[in-house]
Amino acid sequence: EFPDPTIERLCCYRRILSALLAAGHARVYSHELAAAQRVTPAQVRRDVMLIGYSGSPVKGYDIAGLLDRIGEILDPPGGVGVVLVGVGYLGRALLAYFAGRKSPIPVVAAFDVAPETSGQLIHGCHCYHIDELSSFLSRRSILVGIVAVPAEAAQKTARELIDGGVRALLNFAPVQLDVPQNVYVENVDIAVSLEKTAFFAQSMSLE
Amino acid sequence: EFPDPTIERLCCYRRILSALLAAGHARVYSHELAAAQRVTPAQVRRDVMLIGYSGSPVKGYDIAGLLDRIGEILDPPGGVGVVLVGVGYLGRALLAYFAGRKSPIPVVAAFDVAPETSGQLIHGCHCYHIDELSSFLSRRSILVGIVAVPAEAAQKTARELIDGGVRALLNFAPVQLDVPQNVYVENVDIAVSLEKTAFFAQSMSLE
Numbered sequence: 001e002f003p004d005p006t007i008e009r010l011c012c013y014r015r016i017l018s019a020l021l022a023a024g025h026a027r028v029y030s031h032e033l034a035a036a037q038r039v040t041p042a043q044v045r046r047d048v049m050l051i052g053y054s055g056s057p058v059k060g061y062d063i064a065g066l067l068d069r070i071g072e073i074l075d076p077p078g079g080v081g082v083v084l085v086g087v088g089y090l091g092r093a094l095l096a097y098f099a100g101r102k103s104p105i106p107v108v109a110a111f112d113v114a115p116e117t118s119g120q121l122i123h124g125c126h127c128y129h130i131d132e133l134s135s136f137l138s139r140r141s142i143l144v145g146i147v148a149v150p151a152e153a154a155q156k157t158a159r160e161l162i163d164g165g166v167r168a169l170l171n172f173a174p175v176q177l178d179v180p181q182n183v184y185v186e187n188v189d190i191a192v193s194l195e196k197t198a199f200f201a202q203s204m205s206l207e
Numbered sequence: 208e209f210p211d212p213t214i215e216r217l218c219c220y221r222r223i224l225s226a227l228l229a230a231g232h233a234r235v236y237s238h239e240l241a242a243a244q245r246v247t248p249a250q251v252r253r254d255v256m257l258i259g260y261s262g263s264p265v266k267g268y269d270i271a272g273l274l275d276r277i278g279e280i281l282d283p284p285g286g287v288g289v290v291l292v293g294v295g296y297l298g299r300a301l302l303a304y305f306a307g308r309k310s311p312i313p314v315v316a317a318f319d320v321a322p323e324t325s326g327q328l329i330h331g332c333h334c335y336h337i338d339e340l341s342s343f344l345s346r347r348s349i350l351v352g353i354v355a356v357p358a359e360a361a362q363k364t365a366r367e368l369i370d371g372g373v374r375a376l377l378n379f380a381p382v383q384l385d386v387p388q389n390v391y392v393e394n395v396d397i398a399v400s401l402e403k404t405a406f407f408a409q410s411m412s413l414e
């Protein structure tokens with residue numbers, strides 16, 4: 001299969017390609033994709049070859065064709081089904097963002113412990129009380145759970161999602177989740193992005 | 208200097224090392240750091256050697272010493288000064304998160320166009336009206352700006368931050384910002400993390 005960093009690059013290429021297509025471009029060169037993504041043109045060409053697509057050195061890649069090919073690799077045929085747990089500031093920002101971007105992987109339901117959240121429709125997503133999570137998971141085939149609850153509730157949330165059949169977690173809570181071997185965990189930490197940005201701010205300003 | 212991916216790994220190592228220290232550990236082996244970060248133990252050893260630190264194959268690395276060394280590399284001596292523009296759902300989630308994590312790089316001020324936000328103290332951060340941004344930047348040495356405004360306001364926000372001396376942007380708005388050569392832009396896109404997670408959910412569930 002494909003290693004983790006290659007999948008991440010393919011997801012990033014797809015965002016850039018969609019933006020170019022929306023802006024009316026039909027073709028793109030490997031060096032253009034590379035510049036927007038901070039990788040080398042050779043890395044782009046290797047990735048595109050790996051997924052069995054080809055372009056021409058003179059005319060570049062056909063954007064729509066490359067997008068279709070990346071979609072075949074990234075988007076599972078039946079869809080994966082995603083639920084969000086924790087509809088606070090972060091949860092609401094994510095629901096608004098995914099709805100606005102028409103993400104290829106919509107969030108089908110959201111869960112929260114706060115009684116006033118259940119029954120609401122937030123950016124097109126039905127919100128339920130957390131007590132309804134396991135029965136929801138038993139009725140639907142959900143493979144991905146987004147964990148956007150406070151740190152102390154995160155492990156229990158992860159356990160309930162996994163017991164309901166979820167096989168991958170997108171985790172924002174600042175804890176290391178304890179999960180079985182066959183469950184993938186993607187930890188997002190915006191503090192890391194901030195620290196990286198601060199480092200380059202310093203080295204840019206010294207130039 | 209250090210390449211982009213190395214800096215990102217050092218930031219990630221620092222989060223893991225801080226968590227281990229807080230949990231009462233004094234030493235760590237390269238394979239333990241590697242496992243938490245999905246890199247190889249050899250990559251960890253190469254990174255640690257690159258920053259001029261050493262441990263012992265028998266006892267591992269001293270966590271406090273390694274943290275100090277990473278801090279010397281990552282944290283600029285005088286601090287960089289960070290401001291946030293856009294105090295909506297995402298902005299508030301970030302202010303709460305950075306305050307809770309006692310991030311080594313605190314957000315010193317936040318700005319928004321909504322009149323009711325100015326004058327507030329949110330998670331210890333003073334909020335001002337956006338009209339006060341340029342005068343604030345002229346009085347303080349701020350090198351980093353976080354862009355958490357809607358897409359249509361992002362380019363203007365970036366322009367104002369850069370005119371005020373900011374040299375690096377942490378951008379959440381779904382637009383490609385047009386900036387001069389000497390400004391670093393880190394684009395965060397959680398939709399990419401979700402798509403990557405969904406891909407691995409599918410391949411995990413096939414096993």
Ligand SMILES: NC(=O)c1ccc[n+]([C@@H]2O[C@H](COP(=O)([O-])OP(=O)(O)OC[C@H]3O[C@@H](n4cnc5c(N)ncnc54)[C@H](O)[C@@H]3O)[C@@H](O)[C@H]2O)c1
Nearest residue numbers: 086087088089090112113149150151153188189190300304
């Ligand atoms: N990793 C990052 O970069 C990053 C960035 C921002 C926030 N965060 C983290 O994301 C989480 C959410 O942040 P926020 O600002 O939205 O917090 P918040 O307090 O606004 O939202 C948390 C929500 O979770 C709900 N909740 C609490 N316990 C629950 C449970 N057991 N089951 C279901 N729902 C429950 C609450 O009712 C609330 O709506 C926190 O853990 C925070 O540390 C991480």
Ligand SMILES: NC(=O)c1ccc[n+]([C@@H]2O[C@H](COP(=O)([O-])OP(=O)(O)OC[C@H]3O[C@@H](n4cnc5c(N)ncnc54)[C@H](O)[C@@H]3O)[C@@H](O)[C@H]2O)c1
Nearest residue numbers: 093097293294295296297319320356357358360395396397
């Ligand atoms: N990249 C990602 O993964 C990701 C995730 C979530 C949200 N987002 C993006 O982050 C941004 C904020 O999202 P949100 O959910 O917090 O939206 P929001 O509407 O809740 O917040 C936006 C805030 O910006 C303020 N604002 C608008 N124009 C402004 C201006 N010219 N100057 C200063 N402030 C201004 C508004 O008053 C509001 O408080 C959006 O662009 C959204 O698309 C990105």
